[in-house]
Amino acid sequence: MIKLTDVSKKYEKEMVLKKVSLEIKKGSIFGLLGSNGAGKTTLLKTMAGIYKQESGDLTIDKQTVFENPTLKQNVLFIPDLPFFFSQYTVKQMAEFYADMYKDWNQERFDNLQKVLDLEVNKKVARFSKGMQRQVAFWLTLCTMPEVLILDEPFDGLDAVIRQKIINLIIQDVADRNMTVIISSHNLREIEDICDHIGILHKGSLILEKDIDDLKSDVHKVQIAFKDVPTSLFESLDIVHQEKRGSVHLLIIRGNKEEIDQLIKQTNPIVYDLLPLTLEEIFVYEMGGVGYAIENILV
């Protein structure tokens, strides 16, 4: 388990992470969301033991990460701009990784060459941006990581490769109980892959939840009446409302069946109860901390 307790981090005088507390269970795929500059990369690099926090505790399986080379054998980080030695071919990079990582799996490396179909004797620097990212996944997955930390991992990958890489990650989670932390601005992707999410805003974690719980707790309702029953609006936990013509668009917190029952009793002439997408939840939660856009309902 990855456990952060009141983790704070600053660059010079600017406090970038503010008392972040979080637990990520083994075998979970955790999506880290947040506005630009929220501190996601800083948090990922701190979790990967690249940065040391100013205060607070950060452990993976009860061990401190920073300056712990043994633990780091199994905690791998792919940054948004993967790094390679400029003159090295893929094969030479693989030899370097094989020397560095005790669990290096050569058989997997050879198998993945067929999946990714990249030339091993070509200098990595000569590959395109998306191909270099594939090489980063290729090398990293062959170290058989227990924790995989990914910063904007699928940027620049085409849809086919993206799906191949997602499948490889999900397979490792299922087979080896690998833990994955992914930061991304692509909420649809996060919604598809992750089981938990956290939203970081200005260095503070403003929400952390199981995606299914999050979605079952908040609903979008479109509703119209002949005569508007004001008592209904009072009995619901409405967190946002708009009116378009005679149709009320509401975001309501609470149990779906109870909401449904209360609404149906009032005999609406138009009525739809829908789950919110992660994108809508994100925009709504960000609105709650003053990072809003108008008219989030569509």
Ligand SMILES: Nc1ncnc2c1ncn2[C@@H]1O[C@H](COP(=O)(O)OP(=O)(O)OP(=O)(O)O)[C@@H](O)[C@H]1O
């Ligand atoms: N090396 C650094 N030195 C000083 N300040 C930094 C450094 N790296 C990041 N920052 C600052 O820390 C804050 C958080 O940056 P960070 O890169 O962690 O955010 P982010 O959530 O990953 O952003 P984005 O979504 O735009 O990639 C920003 O205000 C940024 O300017």
